[in-house]
Amino acid sequence: MDKLPILQFEAKIVETVKNNLVTVLIGETGSGKSTQLSQILFRHGFADSGTICVTQPRRVAAVSVARRVAHEMGVRLGEEVGYAIRFEDRTSTKTRIKYLTDGVLLRESLSDSELRSYSVIILDEAHERSLNMDILMGLVKRLVGIRDSANFRVLITSATLEGEKVSEFFNGCPVLNVPGKLFPVEVIYTDEVTKSQEDIEKLVQKLEDRVRSLEEGSVMDAVFYPLHGSLPPELQVRVFNPPPSNCRRFIVATNIAETSLTVDGVVYVIDSGYVKQRQYNPQTGMYSLDIVQISRVQANQRAGRAGRTCPGKCYRLYSSIVYKDDFMEAAVPEIQRTSLAGSVLYLKSLDLPGIDILKFDFLDPPSYATLGDALRQLYLIDAIDENGAITSVGRTMAELPLEPSLSRTLIAANENGSLSQALTIAAMLSAETSLLPSFAKGSEKKRKHTPLKLPDGGGLGDHIQLLHIFELWNETGYDIEWCKEYGLQIRGMSFVKDVRGQLCQLMQKMAKCATEVQGKHQSRERKMNYRNLRRALCVGYANQLAERMIRHNGYRTLGLKSQLVQLHPSSVLQPDEDGMLPNYVVYQELITTSSPFMRNVCTVEMQWISPILKKLETLDINKLSGGFTDPEDGIKENDQGVSKKEVKEVESPADRDSKIQAARERFLARKVKK
């Protein structure tokens, strides 16, 4: 094996780290930074008085890099070199180098906010800018001012010039550059405007048709592989197989191939210049899935995939002018594209002295609107009080590895005896995207038989459906064949089982009722139509309520800003015999695709939501945020006037009830006439 580029810089790295608390290291792909940096520091005594920890953005990376380093050092994995990811801690008291996901490190700071067991913290792949990474950078910056400098060092690695920005954030700390080991990639631009944004499966079909229509023998044989995250693992791994001889491999991939998966032997890359990105609008509480232009960093990352084993070429389906003038340098970081309710709660639970969340030192601060939205949500689910201070409920919530709505649901369920069911639902929703069989995807056609019909939620909605699915699986003794028959993703289902186990363990010390999965015969809740469970969901989702329109099956959300939304077509909820959907529901999320939808809904009763509406009326964002105002314009974002006006639009529950009743009678009368 050739010597990795980073090893030539060993002396320089050691000297810089010795003399500086924080060092930024810019190292391209193939520089060996992930495996070598920890070993270099280990060799020079930086692990003598503590452990060197290295964060990774993905679980597989943490495991494989740890394995590699253990091998290189000739030690057993889990001893001197170990790793920690969710559900799996392979470290011991002997561990001096520890790889972990950024999420795990963030959790660790809950029990030790100064992370004293670590003498060195390496934040690897910081350019990916995950939400966890951004919060960690803020926390670590604070530690630099607190911990004893004799026994604490921080390194932040990045694959791009973003490193300069990180250096500024850390008060102008030194930046080291380490070259990568990529082969040259020739970049070819086009001036044509492309409009091809076909689904992967559709494009694969098109390409296959096109190649088939060519004259035999005029081109090399070709195989086409789709590659995206919702593909079953056994189909994903096909891309790693070498193609038959005299046959060319075409891989049509999402950005999963940009960083998560590396396919060796790629010589040509075709880059559309676009990416599908999910973003959150704090004004409406709605997510949207948009096709957006990539950044220059992403474009270069894509091109780099062509140069891993030999010189390659990258065809960019856009012009060099677009690349230079239109593309942003780096993508908008996740912290500015997502709801921050969970992160704000987490930071509040750390009780960092002198740290106000709204003034927290972020590399790229989230907008005031996003922070205000997070505070409002947390207030409505009792995680913070009217002054913005964390409550005891909020503290318990922060300890659970769940989004705030679900942790609040668990606590409420524990109080009313429906904990067992709530645990299952929380676990199912944690893995939800990769569980249920999806509609007419290309792979569907190739399936041998159509899956059996899943439970329908008994008219109560998607949460109850998810509960029933897991209960059925539990009754089979977690049989893999059963999952196959129902078209459920096995990997997803076992993940649910693990999450549920973890949640049970965390809830054990405060559990007031059973936590074991209950079968359909023993479930008292089932007989009662899951009233307690749905009530608990209503408490947890107090910030995500909607009521049906009187005359049709559209809904409007009951928040500060009412939104008109529809039930997502994937929902199991069906109109009743009168053709109407339930009057009140809670939803897991709002997402705009072709139009605004509520995903994962559960029916709730009107009388459960009136206390929530009252709470909405008294909500004062000024108090919640401790009087902090938007630095952008100096105007209090949600002045009293605005909030009162919005609240007035929501009629009193009694009004609604009689109106709905009247409408129903009219509707029935019409039906009879027919």
Place this chain on the structure above:
DNA sequence: GAGCACTGC
């Protein structure tokens, strides 16, 4: 009757 990119505790 429309349709989910990718991660993580």
